[in-house]
Amino acid sequence: xxxLDGIRVVDMSRYLSGPTLTMLLADLGAxxxxxxxxxxGDPARQSGPFQDSESVYYMASxxxxxxxxxxxxxxxGMRTCRELVRTADVFVQNFKPGTxxxxxxxxxxxxxxxxxxxxxxxxxxxxRPPGSELPGFDQTAQAMxxxxxxxxxxxxxxxxxxxxxxxxxTGVFGAVGVLAALYERELTGEGAVVEGSLMxxxxxxxxxxxxxxxxxxxxxxxxxxDHPIMFPQGTFRTSDGAITLAxxxxxxxxxxxxxxxxxxxxxxxxxxxxxxxxxxxxxxxRLIEEVLARRTTAEWLDEVGRAGVPCGPVLTVDEAxxxxxxxxxxxxxxxxxxxxxxxxxxxxxxNVSGSGEGWLRxxxxxxxxxxxxxxxxxxxxxxxVDALLGSGRARQWTSPS
Numbered sequence: 001x002x003x004l005d006g007i008r009v010v011d012m013s014r015y016l017s018g019p020t021l022t023m024l025l026a027d028l029g030a031x032x033x034x035x036x037x038x039x040x041g042d043p044a045r046q047s048g049p050f051q052d053s054e055s056v057y058y059m060a061s062x063x064x065x066x067x068x069x070x071x072x073x074x075x076x077g078m079r080t081c082r083e084l085v086r087t088a089d090v091f092v093q094n095f096k097p098g099t100x101x102x103x104x105x106x107x108x109x110x111x112x113x114x115x116x117x118x119x120x121x122x123x124x125x126x127x128r129p130p131g132s133e134l135p136g137f138d139q140t141a142q143a144m145x146x147x148x149x150x151x152x153x154x155x156x157x158x159x160x161x162x163x164x165x166x167x168x169x170t171g172v173f174g175a176v177g178v179l180a181a182l183y184e185r186e187l188t189g190e191g192a193v194v195e196g197s198l199m200x201x202x203x204x205x206x207x208x209x210x211x212x213x214x215x216x217x218x219x220x221x222x223x224x225x226d227h228p229i230m231f232p233q234g235t236f237r238t239s240d241g242a243i244t245l246a247x248x249x250x251x252x253x254x255x256x257x258x259x260x261x262x263x264x265x266x267x268x269x270x271x272x273x274x275x276x277x278x279x280x281x282x283x284x285x286r287l288i289e290e291v292l293a294r295r296t297t298a299e300w301l302d303e304v305g306r307a308g309v310p311c312g313p314v315l316t317v318d319e320a321x322x323x324x325x326x327x328x329x330x331x332x333x334x335x336x337x338x339x340x341x342x343x344x345x346x347x348x349x350x351n352v353s354g355s356g357e358g359w360l361r362x363x364x365x366x367x368x369x370x371x372x373x374x375x376x377x378x379x380x381x382x383x384x385v386d387a388l389l390g391s392g393r394a395r396q397w398t399s400p401s
Contacts, residue, residue, distance in 0.1 A: 002029025002355040007182065009090040010035060011065065012081075012105070014042040016138070016164055017122050017198065018094035019061040020171025025090070025178065026064035027348050028355050033088075033374055034065045034365065035081055037072045038395055041367040051340060059364040061171075063335070063345055068375070069368030069395040076393040078104065084378055085110050085117070090178055094122040097132040107193045117191040118181040122174055125199045136198055141166035145202030146220075150209055153224040169201040172349075230274055231281045232256065235314055237289050238297045245288075246310040253277075259307040260291045337363040338399060368395040 007030040011022040019034075019042070026032040036042050047057040068084070070077040082104075085091055091110055093100050100106050100121065107119040121127065124136020125144075134140070142148050142160055152159035177194035185191055203210065209220045209228065220228060227233035232253070233246045247253045250273070257266045265271050265287065270280045277284055292300060297313055304311045315323065321332055331347040348359060371394050375385050388394040 004030040016167035021174040062364040066370035067365035141198035166198040
């Protein structure tokens with residue numbers, strides 16, 4: 001039995017933050033019904049690149065879900081949507097603040113309909129002014145949170161993280177909120193409203209960089225690949241590429257000196273402790289890389305690793321996905337897509353006993369692939385479903401074969 005067996009989620013979110021949240025719940029066994037607006041569904045479906053006709057962007061965050069396609073501009077479509085919410089445990093949306101209320105899908109509307117409902121509203125900068133007036137895009141949140149100001153180097157200037165980290169993190173934090181609200185409901189019998197935003201997520205991820213300012217008044221700068229408070233910890237050039245080193249304490253620093261043949265540096269006043277090494281890291285980097293340049297990354301990984309100093313290669317995405325560690329973690333799984341055939345997807349970020357085996361139940365769905373199935377389960381008879389489909393207020397995807 002999966003951890004969230006029996007939990008029904010109605011998902012009206014789009015793009016990435018909400019779909020990431022609901023995918024995490026689906027991976028743990030929840031039945032996620034993704035309601036998509038006609039004519040094109042989740043706008044992420046229109047975002048490239050594409051495998052044949054299907055968006056890779058969309059497929060990345062919508063496995064294990066069922067898709068119901070409805071005309072949400074029609075009374076019939078909205079009525080059907082509300083009927084599905086009536087028996088749901090969780091409702092998720094990430095519209096701009098105020099939009100759900102205008103649609104009659106605000107928390108007060110739906111929790112009156114279903115008092116036990118866990119209602120989730122994700123946004124860019126919160127539901128209250130002035131943040132509620134701002135468009136909620138990942139890039140904007142990365143910039144406004146201060147994250148970009150600590151990414152890059154003084155030479156490059158602020159840099160965006162190479163993934164949609166604000167969207168993804170908000171999905172993860174939102175899923176934590178849902179699980180807490182479901183547990184609270186077990187204790188009280190009442191639903192709850194869960195709110196999250198890209199800005200909150202990014203500020204939370206600043207962690208010790210934020211605390212450094214709050215406690216000491218120090219504004220963090222850009223340290224590139226160096227750790228902002230420890231050295232040597234970062235990436236270092238070898239004869240054929242780069243290696244990551246992570247000396248997290250004095251014992252590791254001494255081990256590194258020994259394995260590199262730099263034993264005298266351990267007693268050098270310039271490098272006597274972490275504060276001194278941080279102050280003189282330019283010179284220390286030069287000395288370390290002078291030695292590392294004599295051998296390849298693979299050779300140093302073997303020697304440094306055996307010495308008990310954390311280290312690793314700097315891999316490209318293809319190398320990372322093909323790496324033995326990745327295979328050992330089961331982080332690439334296979335499923336059968338309804339149109340594309342055999343496809344690979346990422347594995348689960350966490351493993352819960354009981355939810356592991358058979359966790360990948362469905363591929364990312366085609367638009368409206370499960371409309372008839374879900375509506376029938378909701379109590380619509382065959383004639384009612386046919387009428388909805390025939391009127392164009394709903395759509396059922398059928399295989400072209």
